[in-house]
Amino acid sequence: GTTLDAFKQTLRFPPATCTFACLANDEAHWIDKQVTLHGYLGNRRVANKSLTFAELHDMSLGSVVQIVSTATKHADSICLPHQLLQDLSHHTPVVVEGTVRGRQAPKTGSAIKNGAPASGKPVVITGMEIKLENIVPLNTFPENLIVTDETVFGPDQRHLQIKHDKSIRNALRFRSKAARFIRDHLADEHGFEEFETPLLFKSTPEGAREFLVPTRNPGLAYALPQSPQQYKQILMASGIPRYMQIARCFRDEDLRADRQPEFTQVDLEMAFATGEDVMRVVENTVRALWTKLLNIDNLPLPFPRLTYEQAMSRYGSDKPDIRLGSEITKIDYMLPVDLISKIGPHADPLVDVMKIPVSKDANSTRNFVSTFMDSPEAQPFIQNPDGQPGIFIVDSRKPLRGLQPFGFEAAEQVEEMLTLEDGDLVVLQARKNAPFAGGSTPVGNLRLALHKAAVKQGLLPAPKGFAFTWITDFPLFSPNNDSDPGQGGSAGISSTHHPFTAPKTPEDVDLLLTDPLQAKADHYDLVLNGVELGGGSRRIHNAEMQAFILRDILKMSDVRMRDFGHLIEVFRAGCAPHAGMALGFDRLVAVMLGRESVRDVIAFPKSGSGEDLLVKSPTRVTEEQLKTYHLKIRDG
Template sequence: MQAIHVRHASNALRRLASAAGRSHAGPRPHLCPSRPLRRQPSPTAIRSLATTAAITTTNAEDSLRELLDGVTFGEYPSRTHKCGELTKANAGQSVVLTGWAQNIRKFSDTFMFLPLRDHSGTVQLVLKGSHGNEGARRTLQDLSAESVVCIEGRVVARDQATVNPRMATGDIEVEISNIQVLNKTHKSLPFQPSSQALANEEVRLKHRCLDLRRDALQKNLRNRSLAAWTIRDYLINNDFVEVETPLLFKSTPEGAREFVVPTRNSGAFYALPQSPQQYKQLLMASGIDRYFQIAKCFRDEDLRADRQPEFTQIDLEVSFGSAGDIQNLVEGLVRSVWKKLKGVELFDGQPFPRINYQVAMSRYGSDKPDTRFGLEIRHVASLTGEHVLEAIVLKSDYGLSNSELKKLAKLGAKTLPLVKISDKNAGSWLSKLPFTSEIQGQADVESVNRNLDLQIGDTVILNSRPAFLSGGQTLMGKVRLDLAAALQSKGMMELPSSQYNFLWVEGFPLFSPPENASLDTASNRLAATHHPFTAPVAEDLHLLHQQPEKVRGQHYDLVLNGVEIGGGSIRIHSPKLQTFVFEQVLKMTPLESSRFSHLIDALSFGCPPHGGLALGFDRMMAILCETPSIRDVIAFPKSASGRDLVVGSPSALTEQQLNEYKIKVQEAP
């Protein structure tokens, strides 16, 4: 309001001056004869109004200055350079810089240093002497860290003795000639973005605008932007069409829990899509041929460091393409991103390695194996009841203590047997195991020792498991990862961050038993291992009727260093086969299968064979940015409890909103 008063007061003064000028120059001639001249104010009235207007202007300007608190509001010099781009080549140049002031270092009233930071980096400003710089000196003395400033100055090269090799701009500094404060920090900061000691994550997530000023997060978001541009460029050059699909979808039984969105129509709800899966299959039926989208997806599931309720995936689908065609396209996409962001040529242009699901589970105990280290799981013997005995051998030179090994072998209520090979038991250890009576055939310890390459001092960890594997991880798979983590913490194993072990995992079972259930229980209802639209391997079609659990799917996962960063498959394009899977194999109720009627219709209208893949953009960026949490590569992530701490969501609705959407909220028990 004060600014408005100032304008009105100034206008009044201009009108008075104009009126005074007219009174001295005589009456103005009539421009319109029918309108008489207005009576001019007297000189005394003019002086009185002018005085009143001047007082009003002064009071308003004082109030405005107090409101702005010394901050420049209006025009200021245009930036000529970014802080982090100045080099010795700029020495002698006059520059205008803008950015966030850091903690000032004051050696005296006339000798001060001020680091200035913007998104490109930090440069050191210096104020020397008081001649002509009194205003700048006063401003610096009152300046708080993280205030926004505009400075004018001259770049000077530092003496060799004062060069700072830890700064990209460490061989120059900028002598300040003028400084304007564009905005002050008006509140006590919960933490300093430049501090080496990180504040609690919840505090940082709540004050994300401060946290995002950190160099690491700035770099992560810029790398994410560059990766997205590279992906779009690669796919469009390969004849893909970017198509946006709706975010207001409907609830369909695909596996994960959905977020539902109420409408004002009683009993009618949208659901946020878990992925654009069904829409992209509809696009293949529509003749788009090659589709992609950097898509937002939503799943209401428990959160971890690598999981968010809303996430981004690079989604693509191809008509008339084989699994190999799609894998080659994805390999090219990944290569282009790694080349652009890391300057790395993956596998020297050779195809990524491939491994069968059952082999991966047997050898590594995981469907997303980390192949950067050994500790492979070895077959020891076949047991009765379609079980096998498996082992991990820990060589003596790793040097883990007995107590550490026992802790690693204890998995919940189950403790795996440990055997330390010595001169005394080298020829008899196998016969003393609890599994000895179950071993099929003669227990030949010498051949087992030879196959496992056992030496005196080695430790063997053993486990019995079913011969047919399902799920994502075995007990020995967990032991293998725990052993690797223990060895890394002791400095006995190093996994370089620049090592990228990509791997295609193929040949997954098309269907899986419910968790903690056995296949021979009649009441069990099979579930789709990935999603119900995955096509079976053609050679296994005859098993669908009687032994669906043995059917392999045309599914392929892309794994990087033990993390699944993408998954895809060839889809079922036959409406009859898709209906059979829904109703006869997955045992969907009529209501459940009817929710896919739109897809069955599209397949019935002449849909081409098609397949695709989705890459987890957040996980991929976390690996590229070498951070363990995907929250570090998302601008405004949710906390571990699923809350957006910046804006305070999710939040309650008003009673009026609840009534409008016909929602009744029950009190928590």
């Protein structure tokens, strides 16, 4: 009864006369006009028994107009809205009918302020107010739910967070604008068209673990794609010259730092193109995006480049934040045996050195170091099997300015090489004499950790600006390891990125026969401020070559090979050379907005354990569903 009656009262409501923006844009036109407005009830101020002011927020929660209500003793019909305005809960969605009046500033200080809104606050329409004639509540708002600017909502209250935290709403809007700009730019400036590729794909051992989608055909399943890689290459073989897609991708990985099981990529591929062509298009698009959405038009083109080898040796990372400075240098002159033995177990290690100018004052640097070394953040470095870092503080009051353990000659050379000043932190780190592998070295991680700690303690300024770098010349193959599943060949090596990546030069092709781990890939990562925005590569476009890589280099079984049979078949029919790239769109938007986490730019992100805590997914499969898909839960 009550439920139905309440609903019936909200079923018919008059359309709005105009938006708030329309009101604000032509104040003179609206004065004395009768209007109907839709919005959410905001703060109220009861001036006296017969005078109440209230904020009405527009439906996008972006602007506010003042409602003023006066009670007339003898007219019940007017008293009812007046009473309602006072009684309705804050945040109630309402229809307001009234007359527009020129605004009279409230006599006392009010929650509604004139002038420009504070950042993150709604725009206040100052030149007018609405004299209330009728107000209709369209829903209820729980009285016990108190929302202030400081209220922090949990992930199970994502709806309240989006509604009441303007920064999240703005981030989602920014994301929408960014996607539109990228689509338009790639189409209008570079001739790309968007092609949708299937999400019900099949399991192929490309790299990451794939989610399966069982079918009602017993034992058969689709897999959700980790990227549109194969379909986009098929499009290249199908005579499509420029493909792009803002595509949903899936990886069933343990959710390491800030990863999501589903994520969005700006995916593109170009026929008759090399990696250079792709890098040029991406640079140009990124630069235009920064200009359009961030009003930053001074990104240097082309973006600077580092080879993987350079990035690893100079920054100890394949996604270096080059803004931090503190380049790492290999010490290739003699260090005292004493020192060598202190900084690690290896008899003949490589030793890296870097300087971090934490402060001008040696004592302050000393305090910083001892605080850092006692913190949990330092533990991985202390426990590094290649030896813990040797940390020195430049101090003119000490012998050899604090570098005595280096011995006279080495200290002098380090001084010269790093141009040291008092208070500088000098870090030595030993490592095994072996080629770089993986994404970072301990000294590279230490560089980041020390910088972060120094920024946190106010010793160094937080890095600013946007520093893009291309990383090129990755190894085509890497030795198998425990954390990456690889492609399931029996060669003991796996494709560093995926098995469709082309070798970079004819010399790298030759290395396939003699020393494949030495072969470089025509792969390129785009790195911004220490974050990998995405990567791409020239692809193998030739059937025999692709088969050779899978069969003769990775040593896949015939069964595994068959998973890629379609691709090899497709290349056979005159496929043009092609290259492409994928940018992580969530991460791109997060970095543009300076957000720490991609969760801040995804409407409904999953938790670290892959759950949506608002809708409560995933859920328990029913026996009926299991039967439908011919499945049983396995015990234990």
